[in-house]
Amino acid sequence: MEEVKMVISKEYGYVVLVLVLYCLFNLWMGFQVGKARKKYGVNYPTLYASESENKNAKLFNCVQRGHQNSLEYMPVYFILSILGGMKHPCVCAGLGFVYLITRYFYFTGYSSGDPQKRLFIGKYGFAALLGLLICTISFGVHLIIA
Numbered sequence: 288m289e290e291v292k293m294v295i296s297k298e299y300g301y302v303v304l305v306l307v308l309y310c311l312f313n314l315w316m317g318f319q320v321g322k323a324r325k326k327y328g329v330n331y332p333t334l335y336a337s338e339s340e341n342k343n344a345k346l347f348n349c350v351q352r353g354h355q356n357s358l359e360y361m362p363v364y365f366i367l368s369i370l371g372g373m374k375h376p377c378v379c380a381g382l383g384f385v386y387l388i389t390r391y392f393y394f395t396g397y398s399s400g401d402p403q404k405r406l407f408i409g410k411y412g413f414a415a416l417l418g419l420l421i422c423t424i425s426f427g428v429h430l431i432i433a
Contacts, residue, residue, distance in 0.1 A: 295373060301380035302372035306365060309387050313361070316354040316394055323350040323398075346400045353397030353405065357390055364416065371422030374429055379422050386415035 323329070327343035329336045335351060336344035364386060372379035393409025 293373065296376055298376040298380075299372055300376075302368055302376050302383065305380050305383040305387065306368055309361075309364070309383070309390075312387060312391065313357065316357060319394075319398065320350055320354050323347050349400050349402060350398045352402075353394040356397075357394060360412075360416075364419070367416065367419035367423050371419050371426055374426035375422040379419055382415045382418040382422070386412050386419070389415060 324331070324347070327336065327347040328341060329344075329347045336347045338344040341347070364383070368379050368383045372383075389409050389412035392407065393405045393412060396404035396407055396409055
């Protein structure tokens with residue numbers, strides 16, 4: 288078995304910074320859910336409001352779901368950015384930033400109470416994830432053939 292030695296380029300710092308921005312964005316979304324809890328009267332530990340018990344359930348659930356969906360995709364986004372960025376740091380940082388922007392529009396669109404609004408710009412986040420996936424595959428292939 289042959290050993291592959293790598294040096295992380297200084298440009299990898301961009302990947303790190305974009306991931307930190309996403310962490311801050313995630314905190315902001317969490318605060319939005321907290322504000323929605325107070326506004327619509329949904330107490331902890333209730334994850335989703337029931338329409339039979341709360342007339343504003345749909346409005347709260349849209350805010351909650353926008354954040355929850357972002358949490359569900361976060362591990363995929365992080366691992367693809369971290370690994371793909373080792374070979375393609377600038378491309379992955381750019382794609383990661385595009386993903387962050389599309390997630391903002393996804394969340395704010397969803398939080399409007401009309402779930403269809405999440406897709407107007409938010410749907411392009413999947414293209415950014417696809418780009419990150421391609422960069423990660425390229426990194427894996429590079430390790431094998433190096």
